[in-house]
Amino acid sequence: xxxxxxHLLTIAEALRAVRERAVLLTPRLCSLAxxxxxxxxxxxxxxxxxxxxDKALVDGYAVRSSDLNAGECRLxxxxxxxxxxxxxxxxxxHEAAAIMTxxxxxxxxxxxxxxxxxxxxxxxxxxxxxxxRPGQNRLLRGREMRAGDIVLRKGERLNAPRLGLLASVGxxxxxxxxxxxxxxVPTGDELVEPQVVPGPGQIRNSNAVMLQALAxxxxxxxxxxxxxxxERTGLRSALERGLSFDVLTITGGVSAGNRDLVPEVLxxxxxxxxxxxxxVKPGKPLWFGVGPPRGDAPGTLVFGLPGNPVSGIVxxxxxxxxxxxxxxxxxxxxxxxxxxxxxxxFAHSSDxxxxxxxxxxxxxxxxxxxxxxxxxxxxADLRTVAQAxxxxxxxxxxxxxxxxxxxxxxxxx
Amino acid sequence: xxxxxxHLLTIAEALRAVRERAVLLTPRLCSLAxxxxxxxxxxxxxxxxxxxxDKALVDGYAVRSSDLNAGECRLxxxxxxxxxxxxxxxxxxHEAAAIMTxxxxxxxxxxxxxxxxxxxxxxxxxxxxxxxRPGQNRLLRGREMRAGDIVLRKGERLNAPRLGLLASVGxxxxxxxxxxxxxxVPTGDELVEPQVVPGPGQIRNSNAVMLQALAxxxxxxxxxxxxxxxERTGLRSALERGLSFDVLTITGGVSAGNRDLVPEVLxxxxxxxxxxxxxVKPGKPLWFGVGPPRGDAPGTLVFGLPGNPVSGIVxxxxxxxxxxxxxxxxxxxxxxxxxxxxxxxFAHSSDxxxxxxxxxxxxxxxxxxxxxxxxxxxxADLRTVAQAxxxxxxxxxxxxxxxxxxxxxxxxx
Numbered sequence: 001x002x003x004x005x006x007h008l009l010t011i012a013e014a015l016r017a018v019r020e021r022a023v024l025l026t027p028r029l030c031s032l033a034x035x036x037x038x039x040x041x042x043x044x045x046x047x048x049x050x051x052x053x054d055k056a057l058v059d060g061y062a063v064r065s066s067d068l069n070a071g072e073c074r075l076x077x078x079x080x081x082x083x084x085x086x087x088x089x090x091x092x093x094h095e096a097a098a099i100m101t102x103x104x105x106x107x108x109x110x111x112x113x114x115x116x117x118x119x120x121x122x123x124x125x126x127x128x129x130x131x132x133r134p135g136q137n138r139l140l141r142g143r144e145m146r147a148g149d150i151v152l153r154k155g156e157r158l159n160a161p162r163l164g165l166l167a168s169v170g171x172x173x174x175x176x177x178x179x180x181x182x183x184x185v186p187t188g189d190e191l192v193e194p195q196v197v198p199g200p201g202q203i204r205n206s207n208a209v210m211l212q213a214l215a216x217x218x219x220x221x222x223x224x225x226x227x228x229x230x231e232r233t234g235l236r237s238a239l240e241r242g243l244s245f246d247v248l249t250i251t252g253g254v255s256a257g258n259r260d261l262v263p264e265v266l267x268x269x270x271x272x273x274x275x276x277x278x279x280v281k282p283g284k285p286l287w288f289g290v291g292p293p294r295g296d297a298p299g300t301l302v303f304g305l306p307g308n309p310v311s312g313i314v315x316x317x318x319x320x321x322x323x324x325x326x327x328x329x330x331x332x333x334x335x336x337x338x339x340x341x342x343x344x345x346f347a348h349s350s351d352x353x354x355x356x357x358x359x360x361x362x363x364x365x366x367x368x369x370x371x372x373x374x375x376x377x378x379x380a381d382l383r384t385v386a387q388a389x390x391x392x393x394x395x396x397x398x399x400x401x402x403x404x405x406x407x408x409x410x411x412x413x
Numbered sequence: 414x415x416x417x418x419x420h421l422l423t424i425a426e427a428l429r430a431v432r433e434r435a436v437l438l439t440p441r442l443c444s445l446a447x448x449x450x451x452x453x454x455x456x457x458x459x460x461x462x463x464x465x466x467d468k469a470l471v472d473g474y475a476v477r478s479s480d481l482n483a484g485e486c487r488l489x490x491x492x493x494x495x496x497x498x499x500x501x502x503x504x505x506x507h508e509a510a511a512i513m514t515x516x517x518x519x520x521x522x523x524x525x526x527x528x529x530x531x532x533x534x535x536x537x538x539x540x541x542x543x544x545x546r547p548g549q550n551r552l553l554r555g556r557e558m559r560a561g562d563i564v565l566r567k568g569e570r571l572n573a574p575r576l577g578l579l580a581s582v583g584x585x586x587x588x589x590x591x592x593x594x595x596x597x598v599p600t601g602d603e604l605v606e607p608q609v610v611p612g613p614g615q616i617r618n619s620n621a622v623m624l625q626a627l628a629x630x631x632x633x634x635x636x637x638x639x640x641x642x643x644e645r646t647g648l649r650s651a652l653e654r655g656l657s658f659d660v661l662t663i664t665g666g667v668s669a670g671n672r673d674l675v676p677e678v679l680x681x682x683x684x685x686x687x688x689x690x691x692x693v694k695p696g697k698p699l700w701f702g703v704g705p706p707r708g709d710a711p712g713t714l715v716f717g718l719p720g721n722p723v724s725g726i727v728x729x730x731x732x733x734x735x736x737x738x739x740x741x742x743x744x745x746x747x748x749x750x751x752x753x754x755x756x757x758x759f760a761h762s763s764d765x766x767x768x769x770x771x772x773x774x775x776x777x778x779x780x781x782x783x784x785x786x787x788x789x790x791x792x793a794d795l796r797t798v799a800q801a802x803x804x805x806x807x808x809x810x811x812x813x814x815x816x817x818x819x820x821x822x823x824x825x826x
Contacts (some may be wrong), residue, residue, distance in 0.1 A: 032607065033637065036626040050796075052611065057791050083720075084603030084643075086613040101721065102603065102793070104614055143790045144797075151796050159826060160630070161798040164623035164722050167607040168616075168795055190497030190515065194445065194580040198465065200499040201517055203581075210577035213449040217573070224446065230497075307496075307515065309577050377556045378470055380515070382581055383463075383564050384557075385574040413572065 008279045011318060011353060014288070017274050018319050019333065021290050022326035023298050025246065030176045032166055035158050037219060038176035039329040044152040047170045049142040053104035056081075057137040061096040061118055061125055062109035065132040073127045077120075079106065096125050105138060112137035145169075155330040180327040182220040183242040184211045187262060188252040188307055189230045206309050206382060207251040214316050217413070218324045220247070236265050243269060243291045243300045246327060249320060250287075252307030262304050263287060271302050279396070281352040282311040282379035286319065301327075308379040314355045314391060317410055340392070340409040343370035346401045348394040355391035355410055357384055371409055388412060421692045424731060424766060427701070430687050431732050432746065434703050435739035436711050438659065443589045445579055448571050450632060451589035452742040457565040460583045462555040466517035469494075470550040474509040474531055474538055475522035478545040486540045490533075492519065509538050518551060525550035558582075568743045593740040595633040596655040597624045600675060601665040601720055602643045619722050619795060620664040627729050630826070631737045633660070649678050656682060656704045656713045659740060662733060663700075665720030675717050676700060684715050692809070694765040695724035695792035699732065714740075721792040727768045727804060730823055753805070753822040756783035759814045761807040768804035768823060770797055784822055801825060 009017070027041030056062060067075060075096040081087050087106035091097055096113075097106050105112070114137065117129035145151055151169060152162055158176070166174055184207075191205045192198050208224050215222045223245065228238035230253065239262075242248035253262035263273065270292040278286050287304030294300065303320050305312040318335050325333035343361035348354060357376050360369040373392050376384045393408035394401070401407070422430070440454030469475060480488060488509040494500050500519035504510055509526075510519050518525070527550065530542035558564055564578055571579075571589070579587055597620075604618040605611050621637050628635045636658065641651035643666065652675075655661035666675035676686065683705040691699050700717030707713065716733050718725040731748050738746035756774035761767060770789050773782040786805050789797045806821035807814070814820070 032622045033625060036629055048611070051793065053613075055793070057793075083601060084614050102616065139791055139793065144794045152799065158626075160623045160626040161722075161726060161795055161801070161825070163626050164619035165795045165799045167619040167622050168722075170607055170610065170617065172606070172608040188496060193585070194583055195585040197583065198461070200466075201497050203515065204583065206577035206580040209445045209580050210573045212446060213571075213573035213576050216449055309574075309581075313574060378552055380464065380468070380470075380552065381557045382574055382578045386565065386578045388574070412574070 008277045008284070009275050010279050014275055014278045014286070015319060015322060015335070018288060018301070018323050019326055021274065022301060022323045022333075024330060025178050025180060025327050026297070027175045028178050029173045031173050032163050032171065035163060035166075035174055035176055036160070038158050038179070039331075040152055040154050040156050040158065040174065041177050042175040043150050043154050044166060044169065044171065044174070046145040046147050046149045046151050048147050050144040050168060051139055051141055054141050055139045056099045056101055056103050056105060056112045057139055058112055058114045059101050060099065060113045060115040060137065062091060062099045062105050062112050063096050063132065064091060064093065064108060065111040065134045065136070067094055068113075068127055068132045074121070074124050075127070076123060077125050081106065098125075110134050110138065157329070177328045177330075180220045180246040180324050182215045182222045182247045182249060182324070183225060183245040184208050184215065184222060185225045185228055185238050185242050185248065185250045186252065187228045187230065187235060187238075187250060191227045191252070193227070207305075207307065207312055210309060211249055211251065211305075211312065211316065214313065214321070215247075215249070215324065218321045219328055220324050230261060232261060232265060235261055236269065239265055240269055243271070243302075244294065245300060247320070247324065248291070248300050248302045249316075250302070250304045251312055253304065266302060266304075271299075279352050280314065280318065281350050281354045282306070282308060283315040283318070283355075284352065286315045288319065306379075309382050310357070310379040310385050313385065313412075314410075317391075317412065336411040337393070337408050338411065339406050341370040342392070342401055342403055342405050342407060343372045345403045346373045346392070346394070348401060349398040350394070351396055353396050354394045356394060357388035358392040358409065359387055359389045371407075421690045421697070422688050423692050427688055427691045427699070428732060428735060428748070431701060431714070431736050432739055434687065434714060435736045435746075437743060438591050438593060438740050439710070440588045441591050442586045443591075444586050445576050445584065448576060448579075448587055448589055449573070451571050451592070452744070453565055453567050453569050453571060453587065454590050455588040456563050456567050457579060457582065457584065457587065459558040459560055459562045459564050461560050463557040463581060464552055464554055467554050468552045469512045469514055469516050469518060469525045470552055471525055471527045472514050473512060473526045473528040473550065474540075475504060475512045475518050475525050476509050476545065477504060477506065477521060478524040478547040478549070480507055481526075481540055481545045487534070487537050488540070489536060490538050494519065511538075523547050523551065570742070590741045590743075593633045593659040593737050595628045595635045595660045595662060595737070596638060596658040597621050597628065597635060598638045598641055598651050598655050598661065598663045599665065600641045600643065600648060600651075600663060604640045604665070606640070620718075620720065620725055623722060624662055624664065624718075624725065624729065627726070627734070628660075628662070628737065631734045632741055633737050643674060645674060645678060648674055649682065652678055653682055656684070656715075657707065658713060660733070660737065661704070661713050661715045662729070663715070663717045664725055666717065679715060679717075684712075692765050693727065693731065694763050694767045695719070695721060696728040696731070696768075697765065699728045701732065719792075722795050723770070723792040723798050726798065726825075727823075730804075730825070749824040750806070750821050751824065752819050754783040755805070755814055755816055755818050755820060756785045758816045759786045759805070759807070761814060762811040763807070764809055766809050767807045769807060770801035771805040771822065772800055772802045784820075
């Protein structure tokens, strides 16, 4: 009945098995107003030169620089070119045009002098700044982009400037990889909903809201199911519905206990088990499989997470989050890990790599902040994890870590 | 007509003026399923001890440690205690109870032996692991929290573990500071919507979608208005509607040009100007004011951002994002800045502090990544900013910066 640790997949092996099966979702058109955070599923080209004309970069006066550089400091003001208007004629010698930021320069003007360096005198304008560099405060047509240039590439994630750029090349819709649709199914007869006072042996369902938030933060659209019972018919009906989603996450029902029906019911629904356990602490009893194809779409990725809340979080961050990202982005998708200095010493002892709730040290700030392992009561202790920024990673083995040593850190956010 | 740089507010002065006027919004009840990302507006206490009983941390056998430590290695299996069930009687001497992770220990049991270290033999179980520490694999009642403990405090931002913790103390709703409601009003006769091919002197409205994404990422609920004209009646009607929101951001219409009606129309609607220009590049012509009180609610915070897209982004990150955070969180809210090493040298020359689009250097990764200023064509050049991770900050003055020097970096995301 004993399980030999050597027979379990390592985290890297399990992650590879998940990523191999996480296939990019079919792209769909999305309006710009809704596209923030999505990854582009097409290359985007410019439809026009930008700027479409030689353009003023400041409010002031368009001039021929040769006039001022020849010693003139007073020019006659001709046209006034406000934004949205086009000059009607070329600039005559010894003439200036009042111009607003963003407006087109008149032909033969080659520079703009800021209004702050000028003084108006009746019909003339007096320049107080001395020499003018040809091209000063002028943006040449096409400097930003030429029609036909690729300005954004497939796979780039849409943020505010990229959305602005799409608008500026005439796109009001764009092809993106959609958000994965995720079903969260809590299981277990011992669970009651949060508003219920738990009776003897019962615990409140904290996993559903937690997984919903984790999946939502990872960019998924989440549907949270009611608690499914530890009983074949009810469980089967919930899991069958869950198999219409891109990803099905089940909490509870996958540990070594004898009432764990989840793997059995999944199998009866055509879900193929890829692995069951992983060399990780907490979260060893993690179940992963793939459902039958859904028409043209590939089968649902099915994750059975341990019912212990913190085991579930670690399993999610290590395996589900990378899978969700891989469904929605062609970029390589791995757990979000950085290297961090331990702010205090720590004694670690386990035959499995261990993820230990830790927070950024309040004494050091920003990107270089050290991390402090927290005083933790084990994998049900959410109160401590609620103060964590992530998990310090200690490799398998028994060792005393000194303050200042650098370890991997798995980010929660 | 010249503007003396000394008369403009510094960034710090302008930010202080904004933050003084950004008052926390009135708390509201929110269901857990919708509360991710919000800040708590109440202290939350535990309603019960957790765990509510001495609990098994692994699947295995509950024992009296004294039996095994006295030399026994075979005990009779009595009850089977699955999760969700309560033991019906105390453990007799020389007896073990099969127990699942999370189930309550029977009275008189003081340790749990993992199933992997045992072997079943008919009605007995044989222990192969040697000595058992009293308390091994047992979590004592109340170890995580005691009824009445404050488990989360006002101001803490709700993430997945904190939501799970709220569920575990019986909360299905919680008091939070709501998301600010933001109106985005683009102005300018030169603007056309993205799907239109711009005529001479026209440019596409890239600001609306960009500000919508920036405000959304900063946690706001955003309403994007159609383009308002450079004409009193139409502009007034749009801005009047905008003054029903918590924050009104207007793009365009606040530079030194003579058709800038925005400040005038705002004043006629009872908006008090707090400042107009700031010592910053790009983004100097930034307008900030406060609208008349809205019933019991304070007046709308009104930001007039420059129409140049990159000036608008910098103004947003420096002033609007901190304001949005201050409306929704009691924590100190400042622009998101870190200290970063320059990955290449850079010559800077300006009488204003300058925010220069830069990206994380591909050669160095993670928290310690250096930054590279990008080759930028000025404040309309979104194509370059679309490849940036933020803005390197160069103080006013003329200076050559060496690669390796450390500067402030304003984060885009």
